[in-house]
Amino acid sequence: MAGRRGISAMAQKQLLVLVDLDGVMADFDGHFLTKWKQTYPEEPFIALEDRKTFYLVDQYETLKEGLKPKIKSVYQSKGFFRELPPIAGACDALKEMNEMEGVKVFICSSPLFFYKYSSTEKFAWVEHYLGADWINRTILTRDKTIVNGHILIDDNVKIKGAVDCPSWEHVVFTAHYNKHMNLRGKKRLDNWTDGSWRDLIMDFKKRL
Numbered sequence: 001m002a003g004r005r006g007i008s009a010m011a012q013k014q015l016l017v018l019v020d021l022d023g024v025m026a027d028f029d030g031h032f033l034t035k036w037k038q039t040y041p042e043e044p045f046i047a048l049e050d051r052k053t054f055y056l057v058d059q060y061e062t063l064k065e066g067l068k069p070k071i072k073s074v075y076q077s078k079g080f081f082r083e084l085p086p087i088a089g090a091c092d093a094l095k096e097m098n099e100m101e102g103v104k105v106f107i108c109s110s111p112l113f114f115y116k117y118s119s120t121e122k123f124a125w126v127e128h129y130l131g132a133d134w135i136n137r138t139i140l141t142r143d144k145t146i147v148n149g150h151i152l153i154d155d156n157v158k159i160k161g162a163v164d165c166p167s168w169e170h171v172v173f174t175a176h177y178n179k180h181m182n183l184r185g186k187k188r189l190d191n192w193t194d195g196s197w198r199d200l201i202m203d204f205k206k207r208l
């Protein structure tokens with residue numbers, strides 16, 4: 001019994017970090033723009049620095065009405081999610097984070113409602129860039145509020161779902177479209193390259 005208590009006490013000290021894929025590990029917006037220009041060169045586009053909304057459609061529709069089906073045709077196409085380029089430093093940072101004592105990292109990502117390619121391709125992306133072991137640590141869900149963890153690193157400023165007060169604290173990963181948004185007190189992580197993610201994780205570990 002004492003042994004069991006010991007194990008559970010150790011388990012409580014594990015920091016559970018949930019990390020989003022699109023916009024945090026994988027460059028959804030940048031890849032969309034490349035494919036958009038290739039597929040619809042006659043249509044207007046929005047430079048990454050000028051992006052202002054999480055959903056592409058919301059901003060593109062202000063340029064020209066009726067672009068929605070074309071926009072969807074790009075990110076719903078076969079291969080789109082598998083071909084997403086990794087964000088600089090993300091994969092190395094995640095591997096290092098997961099090696100930190102008392103830290104467990106999980107990928108937490110939403111497949112599209114049109115899940116046909118995005119679900120399988122997200123797993124394929126993780127396997128390719130992080131390794132097959134990470135398939136065991138990949139959670140695909142349309143509702144991140146029901147997932148248990150201490151931190152969720154996610155570029156979407158508004159994460160809504162069935163649970164009003166999720167277990168995790170939301171750390172907003174900076175993206176072009178969210179850099180001017182009011183985070184209402186939430187912390188930011190700007191990139192994976194300047195090492196600031198290590199300080200963030202150590203801060204959360206101290207609070208366990």
Ligand SMILES: O=c1ccn([C@@H]2O[C@H](COP(=O)(O)O)[C@@H](O)[C@H]2O)c(=O)[nH]1
Pocket residue numbers: 020021022023028054055056057075108109110111112113118154156
């Ligand atoms: O314009 C967009 C931008 C993103 N999406 C999809 O929303 C989810 C977001 O997933 P996260 O795991 O929160 O990054 C994902 O399915 C994106 O592909 C979109 O539909 N339209």
Ligand SMILES: [Mg+2]
Pocket residue numbers: 020021022023024154155156
């Ligand atoms: Mg995202």
